[in-house]
Amino acid sequence: MKALAVFPEKEELRVIGDHSMPELTSPHDVKVRMLEVGVCATDREICSFEYGAPPQGFDHLVLGHEGLGEVVEVGSAVSTLQPKDLVVPMVRRPCNDPECYSCREDRSDFCYNGNFVERGIKECHGFMTDYVVDHEKFLCKVPPELRDVAVLIEPLTVAEKALEQIWQVQQRLPWTNPEAPNEQGQHRAVVLGAGPVGIMGAMAFKVAGFDTYVFSRSPAPNPKANLIESFGVPYISCKTTSVEEMARQVGRIDVVYEAIGVADISFKVLDHLAHNGIFVFTGIPGYDPPIELDAAKLMRNIVLKNQAVIGTVNASRKTFQDAIRDLGTFMEQWPEAVRAIISGRYAVEDANELLMGKATGIKNVISLTGKPAEA
Ligand SMILES: [Zn+2]
Numbered sequence: 466m467k468a469l470a471v472f473p474e475k476e477e478l479r480v481i482g483d484h485s486m487p488e489l490t491s492p493h494d495v496k497v498r499m500l501e502v503g504v505c506a507t508d509r510e511i512c513s514f515e516y517g518a519p520p521q522g523f524d525h526l527v528l529g530h531e532g533l534g535e536v537v538e539v540g541s542a543v544s545t546l547q548p549k550d551l552v553v554p555m556v557r558r559p560c561n562d563p564e565c566y567s568c569r570e571d572r573s574d575f576c577y578n579g580n581f582v583e584r585g586i587k588e589c590h591g592f593m594t595d596y597v598v599d600h601e602k603f604l605c606k607v608p609p610e611l612r613d614v615a616v617l618i619e620p621l622t623v624a625e626k627a628l629e630q631i632w633q634v635q636q637r638l639p640w641t642n643p644e645a646p647n648e649q650g651q652h653r654a655v656v657l658g659a660g661p662v663g664i665m666g667a668m669a670f671k672v673a674g675f676d677t678y679v680f681s682r683s684p685a686p687n688p689k690a691n692l693i694e695s696f697g698v699p700y701i702s703c704k705t706t707s708v709e710e711m712a713r714q715v716g717r718i719d720v721v722y723e724a725i726g727v728a729d730i731s732f733k734v735l736d737h738l739a740h741n742g743i744f745v746f747t748g749i750p751g752y753d754p755p756i757e758l759d760a761a762k763l764m765r766n767i768v769l770k771n772q773a774v775i776g777t778v779n780a781s782r783k784t785f786q787d788a789i790r791d792l793g794t795f796m797e798q799w800p801e802a803v804r805a806i807i808s809g810r811y812a813v814e815d816a817n818e819l820l821m822g823k824a825t826g827i828k829n830v831i832s833l834t835g836k837p838a839e840a
């Protein structure tokens with residue numbers, strides 16, 4: 466069977482023809498024919514051989530973690546899925562440590578020891594292949610009407626987990642008015658970054674009732690800024706507007722959702738977080754030189770303004786389900802904007818250019834069915 470694999474030792478990325486066909490090995494297993502897999506910065510990092518690891522005993526890793534597939538076979542004990550169901554697979558699989566309380570509770574997104582594996586990233590083959598097998602609990606059913614955009618669900622889980630964490634952390638104070646918990650404009654959110662995680666984050670914050678703004682690098686107008694403004698979120702460029710000016714324009718910043726992966730601008734914005742505000746980091750910066758920072762001022766602010774600064778990675782089954790629900794809402798409200806996030810669909814043979822060439826577009830998708838679906 467065909468698969469797109471990275472060979473870290475040889476520093477090679479190529480399509481292999483002899484990836485073995487997976488079979489059901491437990492009554493809860495489900496066999497899935499892969500339809501589409503999204504490409505992101507993590508894949509590009511793996512293809513620059515900075516990150517990622519093949520499964521034990523292999524010299525290669527099959528890529529792909531942003532998957533969408535169709536069930537073709539179910540084990541005898543599978544109760545939640547049947548053939549022809551559309552599914553999005555979760556990425557992380559739990560560690561084996563009996564003392565890892567999170568993994569034992571099916572919350573490997575909070576694994577204590579880092580010994581989890583991740584499909585298409587760390588020690589477990591991914592989804593850029595014809596068929597995969599997984600336990601039903603790692604497969605999330607997607608309604609058929611989301612078929613053409615469901616490949617966006619995995620990257621949307623970043624924002625969903627951030628939102629879930631924000632609501633949980635902010636229970637530390639009387640944050641919401643119980644009479645009107647979703648009142649528009651009650652809380653103000655600044656999204657840093659205008660990649661797919663930022664764009665869908667802006668949609669998710671808006672749908673959750675936040676007065677939402679995007680602050681990112683490219684000067685407007687540009688295609689991402691236009692897309693963001695098309696669903697009613699103002700786009701502010703840090704090339705033409707300073708952080709101070711942005712903070713003045715926006716007003717009280719209750720939440721910062723960081724999806725830009727750049728320390729410098731993130732910490733400058735943290736400086737403007739309001740009293741009782743929460744700052745959520747989701748980006749992973751490169752190994753850039755250290756930046757200068759007024760640490761004492763930062764510390765004073767965090768204490769005297771009751772601020773929370775948290776990081777979040779990976780997603781639970783619940784946040785996948787939240788993403789499926791919200792993607793449905795986005796499609797009701799802004800179908801054209803959602804479809805425009807998918808900038809291109811490519812055959813697996815084009816992957817080298819997509820993964821090792823210059824980054825272009827917003828979300829590029831590899832179609833595994835031969836003929837790319839109509840967007
Ligand atoms: Zn990704």
Ligand SMILES: [Zn+2]
Pocket residue numbers: 559560561562565567568569573575576577578579580581
């Ligand atoms: Zn664990």
